[in-house]
Amino acid sequence: MQIPxxxxxxxxxxxxxxxxxxxxxxxxxxxxxGSLRRMFAREHGTEPTEVAPDxxxxxxxxxxxAVAPLVSGLLTDPLYGYPASIDVLPASxxxxxxxxxxxxxxxxxxxxxxxxxxxxxxxxxxxxxxxAIKLLVYHHPDASEETxxxxxxxxxxxxxxxxxxxxPFILEVVTYxxxxxxxxxxxxxxxxPEVVVDAAKTFSDPAYxxxxxxxxxxxxxxxxxxxxxxxxxxxxxxxxxxxVEQACERLDRAAGVPWVILSSGVGIDEFxxxxxxxxxxxxxxxxxxxxxxxxxxxxxxxxxxxxxxxAEVGIGRVERLLDANESARAWTDHPKYxxxxxxxxxxxxxxx
Numbered sequence: 001m002q003i004p005x006x007x008x009x010x011x012x013x014x015x016x017x018x019x020x021x022x023x024x025x026x027x028x029x030x031x032x033x034g035s036l037r038r039m040f041a042r043e044h045g046t047e048p049t050e051v052a053p054d055x056x057x058x059x060x061x062x063x064x065x066a067v068a069p070l071v072s073g074l075l076t077d078p079l080y081g082y083p084a085s086i087d088v089l090p091a092s093x094x095x096x097x098x099x100x101x102x103x104x105x106x107x108x109x110x111x112x113x114x115x116x117x118x119x120x121x122x123x124x125x126x127x128x129x130x131x132a133i134k135l136l137v138y139h140h141p142d143a144s145e146e147t148x149x150x151x152x153x154x155x156x157x158x159x160x161x162x163x164x165x166x167x168p169f170i171l172e173v174v175t176y177x178x179x180x181x182x183x184x185x186x187x188x189x190x191x192x193p194e195v196v197v198d199a200a201k202t203f204s205d206p207a208y209x210x211x212x213x214x215x216x217x218x219x220x221x222x223x224x225x226x227x228x229x230x231x232x233x234x235x236x237x238x239x240x241x242x243x244v245e246q247a248c249e250r251l252d253r254a255a256g257v258p259w260v261i262l263s264s265g266v267g268i269d270e271f272x273x274x275x276x277x278x279x280x281x282x283x284x285x286x287x288x289x290x291x292x293x294x295x296x297x298x299x300x301x302x303x304x305x306x307x308x309x310x311a312e313v314g315i316g317r318v319e320r321l322l323d324a325n326e327s328a329r330a331w332t333d334h335p336k337y338x339x340x341x342x343x344x345x346x347x348x349x350x351x352x
Contacts, residue, residue, distance in 0.1 A: 006339040010166025011211060014131040015331065017167065018073040018094035019285075023330035025260045026211070026322055027073035027094075029289030030081050033102035035265070039290075039297045052055045055300060057084035062303065063293045066310035067318045068093045075134055075287060078120050086129070096170060096287075097130040099158060104138055110178040112138035112145045114154055122158070122165040125243065132168040134214065134287075135191070139173050139199045152208075159209030170287070172214035172262065173199040189223040189238050192216075193247035197254045206258030212331065213259040214287050217274040218247040232270045249282035255282075258331035263288035268317045275324045285328040292317045 003012045019025050032039075035058055047270035060081035065088040068074045073094035075081045082097060089095060099120060104112040114137045122133050135158050137151045155171060162169035175195045181188035196218040203210055221227050224244055225237035252259070261278040263271045263286070271291040279285070293314045299305035331337070 002236060007211070008163075008166050011168050014094070014166075014168050015211065017131050018096065019331060020072045023284075024325055024328040025073065025258075025285035025331065026071050026288065026325050027075060027260065027285070027286055027287040027293060028067055028071045028098065028318065029075040029291070030063050030085075031075050031077040031096075031098040031260075032289060032342070033077060033080065035102075035290075036297075039294060040300070043297045048132065053080060056080045058301060058303065058306070059189050059293075059296055061085045061312060062086065062306045063296065064088055066314055067292065070315065070318050070322065072285075073131070073287075075289070078117065078125070078128070078130075082128070082130075088204055094131040095129060096132040096134045097125045097128070099125075099133045099135045100137075107147055108144060110176070110182055111140070111143045112176055113147060113150050114138060116154060116158070121256055122162045122167040122169075125167050129169070132170050132211075133162055134170040134172055136172040136174060137203075139175055139202065140178050141198045142178050155203060155208045155210070159207075162211075163209045168211045169209055170214055171203055171208070171210045173198055173203055173216070174286075175216060185220075185234070186223060186236055186238050189220040191251070193218045193243075197247070197250050200204055200251055200254040200259065201256075204254065206256070210257055212284075213255055213257055215251065215255070215259050216261050216264055217261055217278065218251045219244045221270055221273055221276075227273070230269070232267060235291075236336045244277060245281070248277050248283075251278075252282035252319045257336050258284040258329075258334040260285050260287045262286070265289040265290045266296070267291060268320065272320060272324045275321065276327065279325065279327040279329070283333075284331040284334065285325050286321060288321070292321065 037051040040051045041048045057080050061084045064085040069090050075096040077098045079269045101115040107113050159169050177188045181191050196216050222232050222234040223238040227233050261283050268291045275286055296306050296309050299309050
């Protein structure tokens with residue numbers, strides 16, 4: 001295909017590097033920092049602040065070495081993961097670097113705001129060997145105007161910086177409950193389709209220069225009637241399978257750019273089911289992490305046992321994800337790029 005006029009040659013080439021031969025994204029995340037510390041704390045009976053940086057680095061290196069050769073892209077953080085793993089990353093695997101600080105700043109009663117890793121600009125990431133920047137922002141349609149302005153400004157500034165660097169901009173939008181939904185899981189499940197679709201619609205605005213959206217599943221399978229007999233069933237159904245399919249279709253229509261699904265920390269069996277729903281609706285694959293490797297923390301710091309877990313369990317989980325990802329839509333087939341191919345005979349290198 002010709003390079004779409006919606007992409008600079010640099011962005012196009014790096015997106016191709018982050019996807020497989022069929023232009024599907026099969027990307028694994030090991031950029032967790034605060035959540036990884038909390039996982040260690042729960043498993044080993046300590047406080048998150050007491051988890052040493054070398055424990056984080058050890059997990060990231062072992063996971064990277066085991067599964068990076070299997071996936072099209074690896075998302076890692078520039079503070080712990082990338083420095084500890086750069087020598088074991090295959091040349092054929094695309095690298096995404098996270099651009100936000102771990103956690104969020106609380107605002108008001110329920111609102112959340114992202115903080116940038118100021119020292120890690122897209123240009124620095126590019127010089128360091130990265131192929132894309134991933135930025136996580138928090139979103140809820142009922143948040144205050146000030147919080148909306150904060151998230152919009154931070155996304156727009158990163159989008160502009162990525163555009164100038166010729167670096168793909170992957171935006172991860174994480175929603176969160178507010179009001180009654182924050183206290184009642186079933187209420188949150190009912191509201192989730194609306195909130196996730198709103199996130200996709202909001203940040204598909206071309207002004208943000210987002211190239212790929214990393215989105216939550218627009219439902220919660222734990223509250224779907226068909227899954228109440230599954231190990232992850234919540235024991236209460238708030239929607240049926242058809243409702244989930246329709247939510248995924250609405251999400252695809254709202255996403256003005258290619259999108260991938262994230263795992264939100266659910267188990268591998270649940271995530272594979274969500275991946276199938278998402279890909280059937282038009283997703284271009286996955287960018288997930290903990291679903292594949294989260295149990296590794298119980299074996300740390302015994303590196304031999306950690307490697308054994310990845311060999312016996314972690315790799316198998318990734319292979320299951322790759323099998324389920326066969327139905328993903330090529331990102332190059334997304335309407336954004338199908339409808340805006342550069343005319344024959346034009347020079348794509350005159351801009352970007």
